Amino acid sequence: MNALYCETAGAGSPVVLVHGWGTHGGIWEPARDTLAANHGLYIPDLPGHGRSRDVGAPSLDALTVSLEAIAPKRAVWIGWSLGGLAALGIALRAPQQVKALVLIAVTPCFVQTRDWLSAMPASTFEEFARGLHQDFRATLSRFLALQVGHGEAERAMLRNLRSSLFEHGDPSPAGLAGGLNILRDTDLRADLPTIDLPVLVVHGARDRIAPVAAAEAMAARLPQAELVLVPDAGHAPQLSHWPAVAPVLVRFLASHG
Template identity: 30%
Template sequence: MGKYIEVELGVKLYVEDLGQGEPVVFLHGWPASSRMFEYQSMLLPQKGLRFIGIDFRGFGKSDGPWENYSYDRMADDVRAVVDKLGLERFTLVGFSMGGAIAVRYMNLHNEHGVSRLILAGAAAPRFTRAEDFPYGAPVKGVDTMINDTHKDRPAMIEAFGKQFVGKQPSKPFAQWLSTICLESTAHATVRAMESLRDEDLRGDLPAITVPVTVLHGVQDKICPLELAEKTLELVPQAELIRFEESGHAMLFDEPDKFNETLLALLQ
């Protein structure tokens, strides 16, 4: 069932909370919402697990304040939801931007309540290239996406969606994914992308002590496989599971493998 949880004065996040058993908290990618995990929201409760999907501020059904879309603020929002739900031992699953925020949560909140971390196509250690980090997306490319959002957000999302999956999606699927992304506010879309462009997690990753599994598509054009490899250098205990036939969204490109892997990790 869906519920709203206040994370700061006047700002409520939408949270989908289904099933009973061990909690599994899902953090979505940019610029989608927890609806991108709808297949997992049906599967996990059938397997005796509790699915919890959080819509970040400004995305999905959550409130969209004008400011505060930093990794710190969104990690604080996750902590507020965790505390409100009384979660003590849960698996945290972060996809793309959600993976970046999961990493910041682990450091900023001392891994509060997390027993296992799963990073899927995560935008870590950082999303964009820097002088000392020649991996990831070029900053100019991100700036172009931000400018395109100001000019024609639906067209930007359609173009982004074509990179999102490695296999050619059906037209209904592409429309479904675009609809989810268009539910986000325009300003959150821009401000969260600015955070993706500017923030760095190289100082956060070494602080992680819980078991970590990194899931990554070999053909990922948004967060290239090199990012996963660099994450493993900073988190020595992490395990990498490669999705050979997947682009960025392995949960759509190889759904059976993704779900089987997820369930195996949760046993």
């Protein structure tokens, strides 16, 4: 297996920034510009995304192995959506390597089950999976649209996301499918109480992909969690509402980085 592409920036205590499904590390540009003044940043592209072209990760375990190989020791891990699941996986697999976690728009179980309704309906998820094989560009565009609200700032963010999505080439179908499989198959609810680390949970109050109730339930099960809800934000508060999210991250990193 080839190594993941990983951009580095800044200097200081290490922070790993892990993007979500269908995007690439470039989505962290606002955070990079702010955090690099005091932290050494490691920004990987997930398997099949961005510049990690020929890397496979068919499971969460395989993904965490790939990330662990490029990450520094004792870092703060910041993960968005699928990237947050990966960060949780690292904390479970190698807790000695993780100083703290920041989970942005993360749910421990992405798809609804009988006892977990605060998630994406299985039928909606399967529509995305089918669409991926029929027209992955249209499917990615639709998924991005679900992540934002209806304000002008979020519509502008959506335009920027769509324009930058393929700047490093098309994501590989295998990488996209692998990411969806991880979202479909992963359920970390029972593992959350064992993650005894400082955790900042940041969630958009209007998230249409991962409902607020999922973030509240996750934070309640994590022994050292702090939950911050971002008013009016959707599934990407670190992009649509960065001026509100930035001071929260800076404060958390000053305490735990």
